[in-house]
Amino acid sequence: MTAIAEATSRTPRRTSSDAEFARAKVNLALHVTGQRADGYHLLDSLAVFPDIGDRLRVSPAKATSLVLSGPFADALEADDPDNLVLKAGRLFFEHSRQVAPPLRFALEKNLPVASGIGGGSADAAACLRLLADRYGRGRADAALVGIALALGADVPACLAQRPCRLSGIGERLDPAPPLPEIAIVLVNPGVGVSTPAVFRALETRDNPPLPAFPERFATPEVLLDWLRATRNDLQPAAMSICPAIGTVLDALDARPETLFARMSGSGATCFALCRPADAGPLHESLARDHPDWWIACGTV
Numbered sequence: 001m002t003a004i005a006e007a008t009s010r011t012p013r014r015t016s017s018d019a020e021f022a023r024a025k026v027n028l029a030l031h032v033t034g035q036r037a038d039g040y041h042l043l044d045s046l047a048v049f050p051d052i053g054d055r056l057r058v059s060p061a062k063a064t065s066l067v068l069s070g071p072f073a074d075a076l077e078a079d080d081p082d083n084l085v086l087k088a089g090r091l092f093f094e095h096s097r098q099v100a101p102p103l104r105f106a107l108e109k110n111l112p113v114a115s116g117i118g119g120g121s122a123d124a125a126a127c128l129r130l131l132a133d134r135y136g137r138g139r140a141d142a143a144l145v146g147i148a149l150a151l152g153a154d155v156p157a158c159l160a161q162r163p164c165r166l167s168g169i170g171e172r173l174d175p176a177p178p179l180p181e182i183a184i185v186l187v188n189p190g191v192g193v194s195t196p197a198v199f200r201a202l203e204t205r206d207n208p209p210l211p212a213f214p215e216r217f218a219t220p221e222v223l224l225d226w227l228r229a230t231r232n233d234l235q236p237a238a239m240s241i242c243p244a245i246g247t248v249l250d251a252l253d254a255r256p257e258t259l260f261a262r263m264s265g266s267g268a269t270c271f272a273l274c275r276p277a278d279a280g281p282l283h284e285s286l287a288r289d290h291p292d293w294w295i296a297c298g299t300v
């Protein structure tokens with residue numbers, strides 16, 4: 001029996017997880033430490049995956065389709081072959097040498113697109129986890145990381161969805177020290193920012209790496225002290241392209257609940273860290289003053 005015949009003769013495994021949560025990726029700190037010959041930048045970043053995200057379901061169908069719902073569904077095209085969910089599906093079956101069965105992907109798009117929190121990468125990673133459960137060797141299959149990397153530099157991190165230190169071009173993962181209990185509020189002013197444009201606008205590309213990590217971030221204060229010694233090197237460049245980022249950061253810094261505020265990734269989404277009991281009031285006061293902003297709160 002050929003590999004393809006063998007693979008397609010397998011009955012898809014039913015799993016309890018036909019829906020998958022695709023968590024936002026938030027860069028609490030992001031240093032740009034160099035640039036490769038191919039133009040990609042070397043990064044050193046602490047990334048976390050709060051309980052804020054998209055939801056993806058997959059089910060057998062007569063023909064493959066992508067069905068979009070949720071507050072940011074209109075920002076995507078259901079028939080765009082470059083959509084990362086469809087691309088992830090194609091690549092998964094190509095790599096596992098299986099004929100791709102027709103599938104219906106239903107994506108609830110809760111995260112703003114092109115917003116510095118890895119929404120597309122999170123969706124692609126969720127798709128790989130679902131397909132690995134149903135049609136592959138499970139999500140612990142090492143080959144999955146290679147497929148993820150082929151889809152984008154930060155898809156491997158989104159596959160794991162655990163706090164981590166990212167290096168290389170964002171594809172190298174090391175576990176982050178344990179984090180304290182702290183809440184996060186994400187804010188996006190409704191402006192998409194082009195990641196390549198932000199990287200092009202950088203003034204310096206050879207900044208020092210992140211400072212040494214403590215063994216654990218034992219209290220919020222330890223984390224906040226460490227963060228104050230770090231930067232997001234993409235923030236000044238992103239703010240020059242998208243001044244609304246400055247407005248968001250000023251609004252977050254002005255709130256008494258905010259312990260620390262910064263932009264994530266290449267923007268425009270910014271985050272505020274606060275005590276868990278302060279997340280609701282912070283969310284409410286921001287929503288009252290800025291009804292057109294996307295605001296979501298969760299736990300780091």
Ligand code: C5P
Nearest residue numbers: 039040041152153154169170195196199
């Ligand atoms: O990973 P993603 O597809 O979001 O990257 C979009 C673009 O951002 C890349 O094509 C590249 O121009 C830039 N980039 C970079 N260095 C990285 C990640 C992204 O220059 N480490």
